[in-house]
Amino acid sequence: MLGAGSWGTTFAKVLADGGNDVALWARRPELAREISQSKRNSDYLPGINLPRSLWASDRLHEVLDGAEQVYLSVPSQSLRENLRIVRELIPEDALIISLMKGVEKGTGARMSEVILHELGVDPWRVAVASGPNLALEIAKEQPTAAVLSSESRETATEVALTVRNSYFRSFVNTDVIGTEFGGVLKNLIAVAIGIVDGVGYGENTKASIITRGLAEMTDFSVAFGARPETLAGLAGLGDLIATCESSLSRNNTAGRLLGQGYSYSEVIKQMNQTAEGLSSVTPILELALSKGVDMPIVSQVAEVLAGTLAPRDIAPHLTTDDLPQGE
Ligand SMILES: NC(=O)c1ccc[n+]([C@@H]2O[C@H](COP(=O)([O-])OP(=O)(O)OC[C@H]3O[C@@H](n4cnc5c(N)ncnc54)[C@H](O)[C@@H]3O)[C@@H](O)[C@H]2O)c1
Ligand SMILES: O=P(O)(O)OC[C@H](O)CO
Structure with a gap:
């Protein structure tokens, strides 16, 4: 090891x-x-x-x-x-x-x-x-x-x-692609959950983000060749639930600190363990762009990290076109 x-x-x-x-x-x-x-x-x-x-x-x-x-x-x-x-x-x-x-x-x-x-x-x-x-x-x-x-x-x-x-x-x-991307992407959704938790939003907000997050994780992974069932399994939904629900999660914790108003650099200083989601945001958005996959949740996490979106304004699951979308 x-x-x-x-x-x-x-x-x-x-x-x-x-x-x-x-x-x-x-x-x-x-x-x-x-x-x-x-x-x-x-x-x-x-x-x-x-x-x-x-x-x-x-x-x-x-x-x-x-x-x-x-x-x-x-x-x-x-x-x-x-x-x-x-x-x-x-x-x-x-x-x-x-x-x-x-x-x-x-x-x-x-x-x-x-x-x-x-x-x-x-x-x-x-x-x-x-x-x-x-x-x-x-x-x-x-x-x-x-x-x-x-x-x-x-x-x-x-x-x-x-x-x-x-x-x-x-x-x-x-399905190596789906298994790996499941683990990467749930970290990003967990950062979003941490942010809304830190702001003080409740269970409706979090459930909406988890559900739309899973859709985002699946669209992205399938675009790269993953099987959708993998994202509905332990490496997708299973890990998404564990990471979004637990205060043991470093990604969730990092998000919560951001939601409480700490800046990205202050969060990095406070974390003494690896929160992979923070480094994966940019490469994942670049990959998404290359395949034309829309990732509203991850995009808003990136904006909070960059300091261009106030955590209290985050509502990634509400980001939609003017017309109602199919679920
Ligand atoms: N901790 C968990 O619950 C968990 C569960 C599943 C997967 N993972 C994944 O496992 C991986 C490792 O995470 P972790 O939780 O053990 O992190 P950690 O922060 O607890 O430990 C990382 C280890 O790597 C060492 N390290 C740091 N920089 C290094 C370098 N340049 N070269 C060699 N070693 C270096 C650190 O000293 C430390 O021992 C991550 O990709 C994480 O997403 C973690
Ligand atoms: O502490 P995190 O956020 O890196 O999550 C740990 C594991 O990936 C959970 O499965």
């Missing part, structure tokens, strides 16, 4: 609790020591005891030596630079699994596309995981489910058989 933040550490626990031998790479030696010796990651997962079998190191070659499956959980904007460092260390036939929910600024590439580009591996060796997976709940062993997706059903199944235990259930599909 590369990345010892809240999700990398939690996912490593999921794997270890499923009976797998797991090694975790942490950038900081002191964090690697804390995980290996105290079985804790107190900054990211306070109060959680990690499995005794889990060990961590800040030395990539130690962690990657002999790995059959390599899970990636670093911030999306740092994936490419990290892959350039590890590419020679990844064992020849290892499967590569992305746990990330962002797109790359500048290229708009999904994480699996960055992996394929930087590692030059066959698509059958790559899988992605996504779903309603708030790290702290899972670290407390509260039951949940996820989707494991690969262009190869055999790969998705092999990984799903690895990623399961008494509190974590894995489903499979071969």
Whole structure:
């Protein structure tokens, strides 16, 4: 596992609790020591005891030596630079699994596309995981489910058989595009929900945004080749509900701070964990433009982030042409 933040550490626990031998790479030696010796990651997962079998190191070659499956959980904007460092260390036939929910600024590439580009591996060796997976709940062993997706059903199944235990259930599909975009786009809708929450708007506003948000997520993803059913599944609707409803969500939290009147730069300063939605807004709008997909919710989130729209004026689900639209 590369990345010892809240999700990398939690996912490593999921794997270890499923009976797998797991090694975790942490950038900081002191964090690697804390995980290996105290079985804790107190900054990211306070109060959680990690499995005794889990060990961590800040030395990539130690962690990657002999790995059959390599899970990636670093911030999306740092994936490419990290892959350039590890590419020679990844064992020849290892499967590569992305746990990330962002797109790359500048290229708009999904994480699996960055992996394929930087590692030059066959698509059958790559899988992605996504779903309603708030790290702290899972670290407390509260039951949940996820989707494991690969262009190869055999790969998705092999990984799903690895990623399961008494509190974590894995489903499979071969719609990598829909699975990845579901995870990216729900973050943006969760920022919108946080904003209206921070302003003080109530449940009608939020339900309208979630519902129209799902339509926006589906239109966008289908335009890029996703299957609409994927967006109605765990990686779409499931994750949208979890992220929009939970104060554990960093994207939701970032939105709430914006809604309370903090500026974008103040929000960035206050966030000590990754809120992928903030970096994905611009590339997603660029991709939407390239396909002629209308994204009123994401567009208004971008305006709030830019400081050109007051949070109290946000009403993205009401944005419509002069004539009533079909739902
Ligand atoms: N936390 C969750 O509940 C959750 C659930 C599902 C998916 N995800 C996704 O997992 C990915 C990782 O998120 P997270 O929640 O673990 O974030 P995090 O902020 O908790 O941790 C990120 C980790 O990456 C490290 N890091 C930061 N910059 C780096 C760099 N340049 N190179 C290498 N490492 C770097 C940090 O030190 C930290 O250990 C994101 O794409 C996120 O959307 C998170
Ligand atoms: O904390 P967030 O907003 O990054 O959301 C975490 C997970 O993606 C929820 O599934």
